[in-house]
Amino acid sequence: MRVLVLNSGSSSVKFRLLDPEDPAYLVNGIIERIGESGSRIRVFFDDEEIEHVTDIPDHKAGVIAAFALLSESGHDPRHSNIVTVGHRVVMGGDLFTKPVVVTDKVLDAIRELSYLAPLHNPANADGIAAVRIALPDIPQVAVFDTAFFADLPEPSRTYAIDREVATRYGVRRYGFHGTSHDYVSHRVAEFLDRPYESLRQIVLHLGNGASASAIAEGRAVDTSMGMTPMQGLVMGTRSGDIDPGVMTYLSRAAEMDATDLDHLLNRKSGLRGLCGHNDFRELTDLVEAGDPDAVLAYEVYLHRLRMYIGGYLMLLGGADTITFTAGVGENAPKMRADALSGLEWFGIEIDPERNALRSKQPRIISTDSSRVTVLVVPTDEELLIARAALSVTQ
Known part of the structure; x- marks a missing residue:
């Protein structure tokens, strides 16, 4: 097999x-x-x-x-x-x-x-x-x-635009990185020996592409990406959230057409657009060296991430778990600590020694007294895909 x-x-x-x-x-x-x-x-x-x-x-x-x-x-x-x-x-x-x-x-x-x-x-x-x-x-x-x-709830998947236009052209929030959010959220429940349906989870898939999800009662109730993988968090080369008016403005002021704008927002934005580098390892080295563009890019990245974490805490009415995964989420302890700093009021406390530990295994990085369990769980999209493939061919 x-x-x-x-x-x-x-x-x-x-x-x-x-x-x-x-x-x-x-x-x-x-x-x-x-x-x-x-x-x-x-x-x-x-x-x-x-x-x-x-x-x-x-x-x-x-x-x-x-x-x-x-x-x-x-x-x-x-x-x-x-x-x-x-x-x-x-x-x-x-x-x-x-x-x-x-x-x-x-x-x-x-x-x-x-x-x-x-x-x-x-x-x-x-x-x-x-x-x-x-x-x-x-x-x-x-x-x-x-x-x-x-099956995102209707208020989550619906954009506030003309309903007829949205229906005709399929304009809605679809969400992405689903194989990772699916695998990781189930792995968290298994690791903690808790029923999946009992957990209010925030999952942060942070790689060159990045997304967050809120999961409650066994279903995803919100996610940061939208109709395309461009919405949401700051990513390696993608802008994430942006005022739609920027695009109409650039089409007039810079005479950019749809192809130009798509290239700008998908390939020349995000971390690369801010500091010239989309590899988070290179960004970290430049931040440590005091490069001002890299420092700003890192701060913008964190600002957006913290906004989503805070929003999902409100949406879920609190969280039982917050989990970091994917290449950046699994390997950037300083980013994890910075993303959750100052959130003790929400019951979130990071243990510095646990957070600094590098491992390929699921692990808890919060303190024993933290009301919210913070974890690092390596994603395994390939295993989920393999099992799904077998389920429809065997």
Whole structure:
């Protein structure tokens, strides 16, 4: 029951060959900085690592190069007893609220939905197309990021615009990073040995893309991303929340058309727009060196994050847990401490020693006296995707 999982982000692809019953086993890897300088592929297996630095212009080229590297290392996917391939697909719209086997019609629909997720759905579709070439006889399954938020309460998913226009063009909040929020929120309940439906949870998925969610009584009640993955928190290259009037102003003052504005807000904003760097590790180094642009970018990032945390505390009527996950959330202890500083009045107290601990395991970083349990839980979207893929193909 081996499953190959591809998890395509805006500038990376994580891939993993696993048995869902023994997920720590077999092979995993990552294609990093796609379309940027310093692109590389890393493959991990049997306590070994192979790294290949090369130009990777797009996601399809990255997947093809990764397959070649796997074959060279003796882990050819064509001879690994794979029964299905699971893909994280960012945007399912109203069409897809559950995992589906990929057909030509499904693949076309994924591409058509790219206007709602221009950084991701094309990459997801290219990954599927690349696997079709390499593994033509293996069924592929699309697992949609938006599915976890498909039943957001109506006040949460509704924008205050003309209802007829919204209905005609599908304008609503869809939410993203659902596979991560789904996995992490259930893992929190399991780790704490608490019923999932009993917990009021805030989950903070912080990576190059970033999102927050509020979960109560076993369902997501709000999330920071909206109709597209651009809304919400400050991200690596995306602006997050912005006054819509900025776009109409720039269309007049700077004569920017829709393509220009999309490029600006998706690829030249966020941390990169503020300080020239979208890698949080580089940002942290610059902050420590006192770079003024980096310091401002970090402060803007924190300001937006704290606003969402505060808003969700109000929405939920308090929280039982706050959980950090994804690349930045799992590996930036100073950011975690800064994000929750001064919130003792809300019952949130961080233990500095626990917060400084680095581990790949779920862990509590709050004090024993904290009324809100604060955790770091490594996300495992690939395991959730593998299990979902098997559920519709076996």
